[in-house]
Amino acid sequence: MGHRRGSAGPDRHAAGQPCGECARCDSGGTCTSFRGRGVDYDGGWSQYTIAREDTVVPIPDVLPFDQAAIIPDVVSTSYAALVDTVQVRSAQAVGIRGVGGVGAHAVRLARMMDAAPIIAVDPLPNARERALAFGADTALDTGFAEAVLRAIGGEGLD
Template identity: 40%
Template sequence: MTETMLAERFYAKDHSIHLEDVPVPHPGPGNVLIEVAYCGICHSDLSLINGTFPAQLPEVTQGHEASGTIVEVGVGVTGWKVGDRVIPSAGRPCFTCRKCRRGDFANCLHLNLMAFAYDGAWAKYHEAAATGLTKIPENVPMDQAALLADAVSTPYAAVVHTAQVHMGNAVAVWGVGGVGTHLVQLAKVAGGVPVIAIDLNDEVLARAKRVGADHVLHSDDPDLMSKIEDLTHGRMIDVAFDAVGIKPTLRAAVDSLDVDGKAVSLGLSSQDIDAGPFMNFNLQRKRVYGHLGYRGQDIGVLAEMLSYHRLDLSESISEVIPLSEIKRGIQDLEEHRNNPIRILVKP
């Protein structure tokens, strides 16, 4: 192993990114060193660069959706060994907030996010806490495994934990890009029927249909609500997901709900929430939930689903690029070139 490695570095002072040679880390107590196989480019990475997410460090290596192989084990680590194929968790509890003091680490109020509060995996090597690792089944490819640590696990947690989608729920998804495509797939696996994908783009709607949407609709259709009513035989939507995170999409999601329906927002923007008139919202007992992240065990469940072929992510990898082309990959995602679900970096 060399003493230095190529890594992407984000600088908060001017929101710039650079490729630099940096020292290879060595794992401290309780940590492991992972040789990164793949790491995704996520919209939250873009949010740090464009300032939507406030910087937590003056400089940091980005990238939080990674897979790789353990090459070094720190003092005190048990249950893991060199050669294990793993997915690192994309966050660490703070251990100081009131939730952590009660042992409720999964609901830490000040979660330290990988690639924001500590160095991520747009680099050859990544130091990770051993307690947050997930083993990759032998029949699961490393590129698909990298998707699980946010691109798929966040939608999974939204479907299973926040929305609690179950058999027979009518489900609609506004925005079927990276997160929305996986919401469609996972809502169908959970028993949603029908699952309706809603977007402006014909290509992404065709893709949503290929991966499991029962119906696709255009979000700018003036007859959208009446078409949803027809498709659900008058009962409207039980669970609506907003994967865009802007006023019009959340408002449309809320408007589509049946009595006691739930709208779950996963999209991130600086806009305010619009849930409609109090009269309609309260009389029909509608609910709006915000969602971010996942539980550590969710990645393990998804890895097992891939292993047993209960989930197909073959269309989710839009492109694989070398680390040297990271700026181009970021720009492609930002400008939606070729409608990517996930662009992966191979350091």
Template identity: 55%
Template sequence: MATMRAARLDVRTLTLEVKDVPRPVPGRGQVLVRVRAAGVCLSDVHLIDGTLRPLHLEGDEVTLGHEVAGVVEELGPDVAVSGVGDRVALQAGQTDRSGTTLTRGVDYDGGWAEYALADEETLVPLPDDLPFDQAAIIPDAVSTPWAAVTSTADVGPAEAVGVWGVGGLGAHAVKLLRLVGAAPVVAADPDPRARERALAYGADAALDPTAPDFLARVGELTGGRGLDAAFDFAGVPAVREQALRLLGEHGRLVLVGLSDKPLEIRNSTRFSYLKQQVLGHYGSEPEHVVQLVELVGAGRLDFADSISGTFGLEDAPTAVERLEKRTGSPVRLILEP
């Protein structure tokens, strides 16, 4: 039996181990992808620390990694379009026959391995000039904020927006909000390195949300009308309370950062009078990944500055530790099996 190396999480003991496992064989409508790059996401950290638990995993172990790009290595029966050698990114999840949404690297094996199985319909073709490391992070790291900006919040040109948390997702949100014409784009993060990054990614202002004059500064930047949309990428109650205070008429607060803490609207009369909204957001749809790949191909987007470090598969635990401790304030770390 052929084997491969994979970073496997035991969800009972919360231990991550890189070890030999059977190399998967593609079934009907599936392909085997030789993984060339896989992103390390904060969701992976939360799976390892037990904050996030798989809902639909069969068994006690899973290969992590939901941000994956590589080359088609082998075709299963009835594969209609894909061919061996195709350069592809993998959608971060799929829907099973019962209609349940499953997440790659959470509910079934992902891409922290030498090879990954994928249903043909989850493949996204890549142009030859798009590097695998940049392609890998498009599903989730870029597509999640893209979906939040364009679908959930439906941000339009010249709308004033705020982004709390300029990490892996928030940094891309700043870049994408600039692309769709939002103005001003105000980034909020207590980390000075994150604020510098926000300005480099196109924010009109990058502020410390703990500063005494933060609310007044945002008021000045929006001409006193408040924010049309506020994005919480931190998942922190204090952020949500602050963002709600800064919403203007018809303002939308979009909750992207995950939290098990309650959400409190202290002045519900004002909230209702101004017809404000709180909108939950999770992940993206397949078309969002396709749109982003096309935008990269058209020269509208580039993610070279998003790659903060590259590691071999055997060093997956080191990459996880570095992300967890935010060593160097990374946007995205990449594994190259």
């Protein structure tokens, strides 16, 4: 599926809008001057807001709105952290600190990316249980550095 200038697509940010003027926008790439809703212009926590047509994505009828609403935050944030920032590869050791909404999805996505081992750290017992349920190999609350070294044979995290 091709992208037209300024069109929303899988490589676009869902929580704002591309500038529509930079070279990356012209070529259909990721905008270098992205503007975030609620940061660069109004609408972040609004009950109602106006959005450009090319910045919205239809929600399939089979996906409830309350489930779709988390995608731009917890799913895309953890995905970008793992893919763009950390560049996780298969069989890499990954540590995820904090297993709330974003962290839990990071654990699940890291598992889907075949990262191993996945070590989650959170002081809350429920969060550690969630991390294990989402695919973490180990869930720790204290002694992080020592436990990581034990869990992956003294190598450290990738």
